[in-house]
Amino acid sequence: MADGTFLLHGTPPTPVPLKAPDDWSPYCNGIEFEAAEFAFKRCHMSARNLDFLYATQLGDVLWQCFSAQYTGERPKVVPPWMDEEFEDTILQDPETHGSALIPIILSSDKTTVSVGTGNNEYYPLYASIGNICNNVRHAHRDALVIIGFLAIPKTDKMHSKDDLFRIFHHQLFHSSLSVILSSLKPVMTEYEVVRCGDGHFWRIIYSLGPYITDYEEQLVLSCIVKHWCLKCIGVHTNLDADIHELLSFDLLHQLIKGAFKDHLVDWVAKYLKAVHRTKQLEEIMSDIDRRVAAVPSFSGLQHFPQGHDFKQWTGDDSKVLMKVFLPAIEGHVPQDMVRVFHALLEFCYLVWHNVITKDTLIQIQDALGRFHQYHTIFENIVPTFSLPHQHLMVHYVNMIRLFGAPNGLCSSITESKHIKAIKEPWWWSNRHNALGQMLVTNQYLDKLTASHADCDARGMLTGTILSSTLAALVTALAHEVALNPDDAHNPKDIPAASLPRHEGKLQVFNSAAAMFYAPSDLSGIGGMRCKHIHACPLWRNEYPRNDCMFINTDSDAEGIVICFFSFKHNWEWFEKIGDCPDEDTGMWMVAPSFHEDGSRNLAVIHIETVFHAAHLIAIYGSEYIPHSLKFYHSLDIFGSFYVNKYADHHAFEIVS
Structure with missing residues (x-):
């Protein structure tokens, strides 16, 4: 009660003093x-x-x-x-x-x-x-x-x-x-x-x-x-x-801008400078920039047209770079350097979960152990690993037990x-x-x-200020606007042949919006998030944009059965390479699916089977990519791709 006296269990709360439903005071209406x-x-x-x-x-x-x-x-x-x-x-x-x-x-x-x-x-x-x-x-x-x-x-x-x-x-x-x-x-x-x-x-x-x-x-x-x-x-x-x-912990400054951008990305540049001559170093750094610039578009993902070589970095820039940097360096650095990035990214995305369980804490500790195991590859490149931003990762499990999930802090x-x-x-x-x-x-x-x-x-903001007026008008005009107001037939009972014919054009939509529950993303109080998926022959009057998607192929199966699917011309399927993710990067690999006669595997699907937008990044290998390659060519040029589970937190939870 208001005086601090305890109530019996199940007692309803004291009613709040009510105002009139039309009391807008101090406003008139x-x-x-x-x-x-x-x-x-x-x-x-x-x-x-x-x-x-x-x-x-x-x-x-x-x-x-x-x-x-x-x-x-x-x-x-x-x-x-x-x-x-x-x-x-x-x-x-x-x-x-x-x-x-x-x-x-x-x-x-x-x-x-x-x-x-x-x-x-x-x-x-x-x-x-x-x-x-x-x-x-x-x-x-x-x-x-x-x-x-x-x-x-x-x-x-x-x-x-x-x-x-x-x-x-x-x-x-x-x-x-x-x-x-x-x-x-x-x-x-x-x-x-x-x-x-x-x-x-x-x-x-x-x-x-x-x-x-x-x-x-x-x-x-x-x-x-x-x-x-x-x-x-x-x-x-x-x-x-x-x-x-x-x-408290701070994901932005400690992990994203600190351990990732200011440490590992900088250390890769120092390593390449230490082992290559100037000309070869410039070629490799330029190729890494071209790889970053060649990443296909994805809803909500910033594009780096000049790669990652620019001076004024923001927190958002660092967040985007960590989503696309790992495939860009593969083939130019030793295997353990790729693995240390993989371990750090796993750590970052796990601690960002909105709900962290005991199993998640075990995964976080495992990622931290792999990070410490593989970052010794930089021993001769940097003077010390005793850096505050990296060291604080040791305390994350204990701080999560104290404060809960870090993404709220x-x-x-x-x-x-x-x-x-x-x-x-x-x-x-x-x-x-x-x-x-x-x-x-x-x-x-x-x-x-x-x-x-x-x-x-008090329910006074439901609809708009004209909602009540509009409802009254609809009721008043319903009889006047009906073509046959005295016809007692149910419209559902009228045969299709008797319905009016549509003589106009049918609209083709070049994009769709997928709504999904994503509590680990910055997605509002309901946990809902929207991603736009595009199949546009001429995006912004410049180039085609054809996105990829996760497709739910069996809604009755336990869990979610996912296939990879391109939104280009016809529906083009991708199939997995291997039965597990790549050991170095932690990402699944896929390739375009073909029939025995060499034709693309195409299909028509129901729109409700679309589960979530997918982001593919080419497997570049050790070869340099052409200077003329544009990011909207990547899905057509390359023959195999990583399924980028770091594109957003929901993709990480789907693919992991």
């Missing part, structure tokens, strides 16, 4: 509510009008501000930063609720909203709770909220590397977090009664949960020397393993939140003292979200 949403999100109307439109009390949480200043020992010549005050703005959200124990997940990450205009760097602090599913946190449903802007102390170049300034910088960070989280202290030991999502009131105890951030900021949080482990007491030359609790979630919480509000501001305007914008967004949730819970 649904049209005014949707107009307010459109005016703010699309038209960015003036602040004077916004104050009128957003008079709602829902989601109204005020911002608070405090300042911090250096209070330590002062040298004879006092640097200017010691006399400055550094402000910090925080938001306390009383709507956060969960079950009996609510871990508070924190994340912080500096971001720049404009390069070259000066002092446009912000340091947002985000919070979420551990009692929601990972796909909700991914799905832009405000499960991750901005709770503050941390101060970024500045000084002149003369003092920027001063030890006292660096210490103050770190102390300011810790002190700010302490002030922001101080409101949680009373309810970390004494319960608070909160109505939760099931309608019941629960006694809630809050606790600090994982902290999501990149390695550089983890150093500040843990007060650890750079290149040392964040989790254990091992020195940087002999990193050991002993879990330290609150610093990835810094890519907060980086995507920057757009809505930081960058868009900054662009909507007039750029003068923008922080205050950004705070108000986020407050407006919270109010709008709260109003949306309130109206949706």
Whole structure:
């Protein structure tokens, strides 16, 4: 109950105070509510009008501000930063609720909203709770909220590397977090009664949960020397393993950008440079780039027209490269180098699963063991393997037992939140003292979200604002528009020969959308994802695009029986090469299927047998591919292919 008294098992929740189904207050009606949403999100109307439109009390949480200043020992010549005050703005959200124990997940990450205009760097602090599913946190449903802007102390170049300034910088960070989280202290030991999502009131105890951030900021949080482990007491030359609790894993920075892109990809280049002369090295690197560029198109997969040789890398670029890089280096590097990439990719995709079982943990540990076994091939190429990003892989199994599946604690979630919480509000501001305007914008967004949730819970947002009017019109006009309103025959009983003939053209569709359940992908709260499969003779008026698919050939069989199938001209089948995946790459191999007379094996199938889009990458071998080869020629030119299980997480689960 609301006073904290326990109810008997099975007692229904206390009814929520109801509003009238047509109560749009403070708006007059649904049209005014949707107009307010459109005016703010699309038209960015003036602040004077916004104050009128957003008079709602829902989601109204005020911002608070405090300042911090250096209070330590002062040298004879006092640097200017010691006399400055550094402000910090925080938001306390009383709507956060969960079950009996609510871990508070924190994340912080500096971001720049404009390069070259000066002092446009912000340091947002985000919070979420551990009692929601990972796909909700991914799905832009405000499960991750901005709770503050941390101060970024500045000084002149003369003092920027001063030890006292660096210490103050770190102390300011810790002190700010302490002030922001101080409101949680009373309810970390004494319960608070909160109505939760099931309608019941629960006694809630809050606790600090994982902290999501990149390695550089983890150093500040843990007060650890750079290149040392964040989790254990091992020195940087002999990193050991002993879990330290609150610093979470980070798939983006630790595995994708760290262990894969910054380490293995770079080490391959160093290996090739060490064993080949300059001219041969350039030929091999160019061929690897051509192989990356020759990868066939796939829905949602970025194309690298110039290969992987460019300077400005983003996290998304690294994610795409890891999906196509393995076949590109095969034939140019030793077998064990291919296997170390295979082991790392297996590790990355296994820990990204939305549901991790005991069997999955065994597979993760096995992939980690193979990674350590095969990465010794680089012993004479790199000075040490004691690198924080790789070493942290040792702690993943223990951290999964502590925190659950890592895909809900990835810094890519907060980086995507920057757009809505930081960058868009900054662009909507007039750029003068923008922080205050950004705070108000986020407050407006919270109010709008709260109003949306309130109206949706009362069924007021079903359909459109004209749905009820349209339904009435359909009923009123049904009799008038009928050709034979007095005909009592059931249309289903009319013979086909008596039906009107269609004299127009039949439409041929060059693409189809496959909807499927993919909980490990960033796919929304329902776990549903959509992939478009194309059979287009002229894609974007430039080239043909003919995708491949997984086909369910026996829906009654246990599991899923998959065949490989091309969407080109007629339906062209592929058949497996061998009875198991390739040992080095871990991927199945396929080749076009032919009849005994040498003709292609073609078939017509029902559209409902299409299971999922498939991505094939050519088996390049050790031969150099032609300079003139285009990516849309690959499926026609090559005679055998890898089934790319790294194309997305759903493909990995299908093919593994």
